Amino acid sequence: MTRVAGVATTRLSARLHTPFVTALRRTTTVDTVVVRVTDSDGVTGWGEAPQVWQVTGESLAGAEACLEGPLAAVVTGRSVEDLAATCRAVQHAVAGNHGAKAALDVALHDLAARRQGLSLPRFLGTDVHRLPTDVTLAAGDAGTLAATAGQRVGDGFEVLKMKVGTDAATDVARVLAVREAVGPDVSLRLDANQGWTPREAVTVVSALEDAGAAVELVEQPVPAADLDGLAWVTARVGTPVMADESVYGLRDLVEVIRRRAADHVNVKLAKCGGLSVGRALLDLAHAHGMGTIVGSMMESPLGVGAAASLAAAAGTTLVPDLDAAWWLAASPFHGGLSYDGASVVLPDTAGLGVEGLR
Incomplete structure (x- = not known):
């Protein structure tokens, strides 16, 4: 049985070509935590948790800690075939932290799609x-x-x-x-x-x-x-x-x-x-x-x-x-x-x- 083998994160800051200005904030970069979920066959799925203080209140450090801690713990060792149950476990693992949950949920879907050789839309x-x-x-x-x-x-x-x-x-x-x-x-x-x-x-x-x-x-x-x-x-x-x-x-x-x-x-x-x-x-x-x-x-x-x-x-x-x-x-x-x-x-x-x- 193929299982989730590991969860890894990387912080990323990417420059915008034009400042993005709203009633809540001004930014010149995308600041996000990239997560990679790898299974026991070596296939990797990708997701991200963006930092938008004024909307979600979640930080890069918080998303990183959540992904590497309780969320990694709840998915590691699980069968990659049981996507729905694993995603439910992610939602119930912690309160709040929606960006971190989204990152892992997307990475799990990406992994499942890659294993079947399908694009995510398909x-x-x-x-x-x-x-x-x-x-x-x-x-x-x-x-x-x-x-x-x-x-x-x-x-x-x-x-x-x-x-x-x-x-x-x-x-x-x-x-x-x-x-x-x-x-x-x-x-x-x-x-x-x-x-x-x-x-x-x-x-x-x-x-x-x-x-x-x-x-x-x-x-x-x-x-x-x-x-x-x-x-x-x-x-x-x-x-x-x-x-x-x-x-x-x-x-x-x-x-x-x-x-x-x-x-x-x-x-x-x-x-x-x-x-x-x-x-x-x-x-x-x-x-x-x-x-x-x-x-x-x-x-x-x-x-x-x-x-x-x-x-x-x-x-x-x-x-x-x-x-x-x-x-x-x-x-x-x-x-x-x-x-x-x-x-x-x-x-x-x-x-x-x-x-x-x-």
Whole structure:
């Protein structure tokens, strides 16, 4: 019987070609813990746990300690054939630590797919290896945002995700500047990253509706824990509202659905703990008529490749948010996901297609 033989981690910091700025943070690097799970036959699966202090609160040191300690202990020696049971054991091994759990969950799926000689999308049940993505416009002044938006449309992107929430008083002007720059045919979605109060959110979104800005959706307008505020906004604006930081796992999504707090949900592996939970979240949302996307943190091609594989296999109602690795100045890996204009391209090779660090 082939068993999990070992779990190893490596810290990675990769430079972005452009600073990434939101209402929560500014970063010029992807900082992540890469995990490798090797079985007794010498086959290795890959995953990652990104550090995003302002969202998950997890550090590189914490993810590393979790992966090398209790998570490694719970999977080492287990049969590689019993993927579902092993992934459940990972979820129950520790409280929190969703990024570390996601890293190991993805690595176990990658390992299983490689053992069968299947790409991760095929292993998850789809032949789709190419899918569209939006691209984020980092927070900035109106002129810079308008110019950047024009460049991104020139790059082939048809869905722009604009970061707002840094200053409610000027958000309307910035959004209208972008809409004027790109014209009516480009989809424009907003992400406030918890930056508004409920009243500010309703004021800004209502002003944009009155101005005919044709915003596709507004993501996480209020603080994550304020589900009452989220529901209050959703009930008072015509623009669809998407929950992101308010939803980590199934319990969170059940509560959002119960309160009718949002119209859509953004499922991210580093928030929910991996592919197993991510698929369950999408299935639950679809069963209750919620709109869905699969998103990414500021991750490398490992995490984004896994998220894209989930989006391809489970399907989403809206164009997914898979541009994180597009921001990298260069991939730190041999193999793996790539971009072709506004499309994410997943290699039709074993697992995630990552063969090693550069």
